[in-house]
Amino acid sequence: MVSVRGISKRYGAVQAVADVHFDVARGELFGLIGPDGAGKTSLLRIITTVLLADDGAASVDGHDVVRDYRTIRSMVGYMPGRFSLYQDLSVQENLDFFATLFGTTVEENYDLIRDIYVQLEPFKQRRAGNLSGGMKQKLALCCALIHSPTLLVLDEPTTGVDPVSRKEFWAMLRRFKEQGITTIVSTPYMDEARLCDRIALMQHGRIMQTATPDEIVAGFTTALFAARSANMYALHLDLLAHRNVESCYTFGEYLHVTLIDSSQGAVQTLSDNLLQRHPEFELISMEPTVEDCFIRMTNGVS
Amino acid sequence: MSVLLHLLAKEFRQIFRDRIILAMMMVMPAGQLIVLPLAANFEVRNINVCVVDHDHSTASRRLTESISRSSYFTLVDVVPSMRSAMNMMAANTIDVALEIPHDFDRRMVRGESPRIVLAANAINGMKANIGTVYLGHVLQRFSDEQYIAASADGLQRRGIEIRTIDRFNPALNYRTYMVPGILALLLTMIAVYLSALNIVREQEIGTIEQINVTPITKVQFIAGKLIPFWILGLVVFSIGMLLARVVYGVIPQGSIVTIYLFAGVYLITVLGLGLLISTISRTQQQAMFMSFFFMMIFIMMGGLFTSIDSMPAWAQTITILNPVRYFIDVMRMVVLKGSTLYDIRHHLLVIAVMGVVLNGVAVLNYRKTN
Numbered sequence: 001m002v003s004v005r006g007i008s009k010r011y012g013a014v015q016a017v018a019d020v021h022f023d024v025a026r027g028e029l030f031g032l033i034g035p036d037g038a039g040k041t042s043l044l045r046i047i048t049t050v051l052l053a054d055d056g057a058a059s060v061d062g063h064d065v066v067r068d069y070r071t072i073r074s075m076v077g078y079m080p081g082r083f084s085l086y087q088d089l090s091v092q093e094n095l096d097f098f099a100t101l102f103g104t105t106v107e108e109n110y111d112l113i114r115d116i117y118v119q120l121e122p123f124k125q126r127r128a129g130n131l132s133g134g135m136k137q138k139l140a141l142c143c144a145l146i147h148s149p150t151l152l153v154l155d156e157p158t159t160g161v162d163p164v165s166r167k168e169f170w171a172m173l174r175r176f177k178e179q180g181i182t183t184i185v186s187t188p189y190m191d192e193a194r195l196c197d198r199i200a201l202m203q204h205g206r207i208m209q210t211a212t213p214d215e216i217v218a219g220f221t222t223a224l225f226a227a228r229s230a231n232m233y234a235l236h237l238d239l240l241a242h243r244n245v246e247s248c249y250t251f252g253e254y255l256h257v258t259l260i261d262s263s264q265g266a267v268q269t270l271s272d273n274l275l276q277r278h279p280e281f282e283l284i285s286m287e288p289t290v291e292d293c294f295i296r297m298t299n300g301v302s
Numbered sequence: 303m304s305v306l307l308h309l310l311a312k313e314f315r316q317i318f319r320d321r322i323i324l325a326m327m328m329v330m331p332a333g334q335l336i337v338l339p340l341a342a343n344f345e346v347r348n349i350n351v352c353v354v355d356h357d358h359s360t361a362s363r364r365l366t367e368s369i370s371r372s373s374y375f376t377l378v379d380v381v382p383s384m385r386s387a388m389n390m391m392a393a394n395t396i397d398v399a400l401e402i403p404h405d406f407d408r409r410m411v412r413g414e415s416p417r418i419v420l421a422a423n424a425i426n427g428m429k430a431n432i433g434t435v436y437l438g439h440v441l442q443r444f445s446d447e448q449y450i451a452a453s454a455d456g457l458q459r460r461g462i463e464i465r466t467i468d469r470f471n472p473a474l475n476y477r478t479y480m481v482p483g484i485l486a487l488l489l490t491m492i493a494v495y496l497s498a499l500n501i502v503r504e505q506e507i508g509t510i511e512q513i514n515v516t517p518i519t520k521v522q523f524i525a526g527k528l529i530p531f532w533i534l535g536l537v538v539f540s541i542g543m544l545l546a547r548v549v550y551g552v553i554p555q556g557s558i559v560t561i562y563l564f565a566g567v568y569l570i571t572v573l574g575l576g577l578l579i580s581t582i583s584r585t586q587q588q589a590m591f592m593s594f595f596f597m598m599i600f601i602m603m604g605g606l607f608t609s610i611d612s613m614p615a616w617a618q619t620i621t622i623l624n625p626v627r628y629f630i631d632v633m634r635m636v637v638l639k640g641s642t643l644y645d646i647r648h649h650l651l652v653i654a655v656m657g658v659v660l661n662g663v664a665v666l667n668y669r670k671t672n
Contacts, residue, residue: 050514074517084512088319089312100308101516143512 001026001151001182002047006056009042009205016042018205019056024184024198029177032186033193033290034202040186043202044155046076047184060151073101077149079140081156081186087129091120094128095146102147105235109148112179115172116142134165141172152176154185159193170195190291201294206293208297213290220288220296222246223262226254229278238277249295252256256292257283305518309526327496331488331538335545339480347373349433352387352396353380359407365444369400374436384419392421398422398433399586409613410448411510470638475585481552482633483606485542489565490572490600490626493535494593497576501527501668505580520668528573535569536562555640563643564632564650571625574660581667600626628653 002024009017010188017039024030032040045051047058049069058065060072085094099106110117116138123131128139144152147301154173158166170192173183177197185196192212193199200210209216227248236255240250244266246258259266267283274281318324353366370377378396381387387399401419403409409416420437422430451664513523543561546552554561575596583589602608603617604626610618621627628649635641643650 051510070517073515074514078512078515080508080511081510082508084508084510086312086316087507088316093312093315097308097312098512098516101305101513103305103517135312252638289577 001028002030002058002060002184004043004047004056004058007043007046007053007058008055009039009046009051009053015205017046017053020205020207022180022200022207022210025178026182027177027199028182029173029195030182031193031196031199031293032182032184032202033188033190033199035184035188038202039205041155044078044122044153044184044186046251048076048153049073050078074147077144077147077152078131079144079152079154080158082160083136083140085128085136085140085143088127090125090127091131092124094139095142098143099146104147106146112148113142113145115175116145124183134161137161137165137169145176150182152181152183154183156186156188158187158189166191166192190289190294193290199290201290201297203294203298208294213284214289216293217288220293222258223286224258224286224292225267226251226286227257227274228254228280229274230280231278234273235278235281240272242270242273247296247299251291256286256295258296305599306522306526309518309522310529311380313526313530315536323496324595327492327534327538328541329503330603331492332360332541332545334488335481335542336549338484339477339550341667345522346402348463349375349398349436350378350396351375352378352390352399354384354387354399354401355380355382355405357402358438361407361410361448362402365406365441368444369437369440372440373438374433375440384421387421387441391421394423396423397426397429398437400437410445446515460562478552478638479634480606481546481550482637483604485539485546486626486629486633487601487604487606488542489535489539489569490629491597492538493531493569493572494576494579496534497528497573498533498579498583498589499586500531501577501580502583502586506585524577524665524668528570528577531573531576532566532569538563541571545601552637554637556636556642560641560643560646561633561636562648563635564653567650567657568625568629568653571657571660574657575625577664578660578667581664600624603627604630606630618636623656625653625656626672 004020004022004174007017007020008015020039020043032043034040046053047060047065049065049072052066060076063071065072075121076120086097089097095106099109106113120135120138120142123135130137141157144154158169158283161169166189173185173195176183187193193216196213198210198212201208201216209219211219227235227239230300232255234249236248236250239245239255239257244259244261246260248255248257250256260269271283274283305661351369353369355362355366366377366380369375378390381390384399387401388394390396391399399419399421401421403417406416418441420434422434423431473661539562543554543558576593579589579592579596583592583644599620603610603613603621603624605621606626610621610627613621632641632646632649635646
């Protein structure tokens with residue numbers, strides 16, 4: 001459905017996207033995961049034909065993003081990271097306006113947006129600028145879906161959205177998948193990676209790995225431990241200074257630790273050493289997450 | 303076509319929803335058109351005069367009286383020496399000093415020409431110039447009266463009499479002259495500012511991002527922006543023409559159709575300039591500055607406040623590129639002189655060419671992809 005071959009984009013001295021390759025299959029829910037400034041937005045704007053790449057080629061359903069941009073524009077639904085609807089027009093007016101620009105009507109594609117639209121309906125006379133954040137996001141999604149696109153491109157749709165709405169939003173994306181819509185979604189939240197069919201981990205304009213979330217986690221071959229103590233800062237320093245510690249980083253209320261030698265004896269030695277300085281020291285074995293993989297890859301790169 | 307109609311409907315909806323912009327568009331120009339011509343008055347009144355009387359005769363007193371009677375002059379003082387008059391000028395209490403020689407009366411009676419000195423404070427060049435000219439008129443009239451009174455047989459005086467007739471504005475009414483020009487300026491301002499700011503606003507708020515991913519073409523998008531402002535521009539222009547008629551009694555001598563035809567083409571040109579500014583700017587602030595810069599030049603070099611003929615050659619060359627100059631010219635030609643479409647054909651051609659160039663460059667410069 002989407003094919004990206006060696007795309008590069010540079011803004012002055014900043015290499016925003018560097019030689020990126022990936023493919024998205026039809027009907028797939030594809031996640032572009034990476035921190036702010038990784039180049040996600042630039043990449044998505046190139047795919048949606050609003051930004052020209054310096055190098056490389058990309059196509060949507062066989063249409064080249066430069067040559068056939070008009071065809072692509074009529075088949076892609078794009079929701080920019082920043083709210084981009086007319087704040088001085090009402091919910092209804094925004095929907096009608098974008099429907100007519102695509103030569104369609106709200107009624108024609110009502111089935112697709114019904115689930116979201118029913119939540120918006122009580123506010124349909126309200127100006128878009130006066131909606132709450134969650135409602136704005138739903139309206140933007142409606143407008144992106146209004147012409148029944150075959151490819152949906154969402155740029156950080158869940159940034160700044162509360163956890164409940166985020167959950168709802170991802171449930172909605174699953175439903176679009178059932179309706180056969182291909183979706184590319186970017187997010188800085190690693191926990192959302194699990195909800196995608198496949199993900200690409202992005203950092204400094206490069207894709208470090210493209211795989212299913214399970215494959216990525218499976219690639220984490222070493223044992224992972226979570227450590228905790230009363231004085232986390234001192235513990236962090238002590239762990240980093242220990243000769244058997246390969247890496248140690250803050251992860252929620254724990255420190256995630258990988259060891260050079262993860263044999264039972266070596267782990268026992270480490271615990272004994274640290275218990276001398278940290279009476280409450282606690283070390284438990286952990287299942288790695290996508291974020292652990294991301295951090296490991298980032299460290300490997302740098 | 304239906305897409306364009308929807309774009310227009312959306313644009314008008316947004317314009318009418320923004321009450322402040324709407325008021326700025328309609329009420330402000332109307333208010334300015336009413337107030338500005340009153341302020342932009344080139345007539346000079348209240349010229350402060352000091353008379354230096356060395357003669358102390360009946361004739362010198364009569365001359366002093368006739369000066370103080372004129373509504374243009376305020377007689378500040380009559381002093382005995384030029385030195386004290388110059389001190390008053392240095393203190394800026396007088397604009398003109400008039401020195402009457404000690405043999406004034408005697409020479410008048412003999413029919414000789416007495417020599418009178420006029421000294422003007424040229425810090426305010428215009429006031430000095432007009433003040434001495436007016437005083438010259440007063441002196442001329444005074445000398446005529448004396449001469450006729452002296453010749454008891456009532457013989458006509460000899461010499462040359464100059465009589466000026468001011469064509470097309472016989473009463474030399476400054477308002478008749480200013481109003482069409484000010485209207486031209488106001489229309490230009492509205493068209494340039496609104497078109498420049500509106501498109502940049504879409505960019506600044508980010509709505510252009512959503513528009514860009516739709517299949518509408520850039521020509522459709524731009525037409526959707528320019529047509530509403532073209533219509534509103536003509537509405538504002540009509541309000542202005544009506545006010546000029548009702549408030550100042552300025553009734554066009556020429557055809558209304560000619561005026562509107564020119565205004566229609568002119569609006570396309572200045573909207574094109576606004577569009578070009580918007581394609582260069584990234585924020586409304588930048589667009590505002592750039593528009594302001596252009597408006598400054600347009601106003602100062604448009605021939606409204608300084609006659610283009612009296613500008614230095616290089617400045618006159620610059621005004622050739624100033625669209626406002628042509629509009630002000632056409633307004634005056636058609637409104638005051640009754641010029642026809644044939645008379646303004648060159649103006650129309652120049653504005654049309656400018657319109658094609660400005661809009662062409664703007665469309666090429668505006669990109670849906672960057």
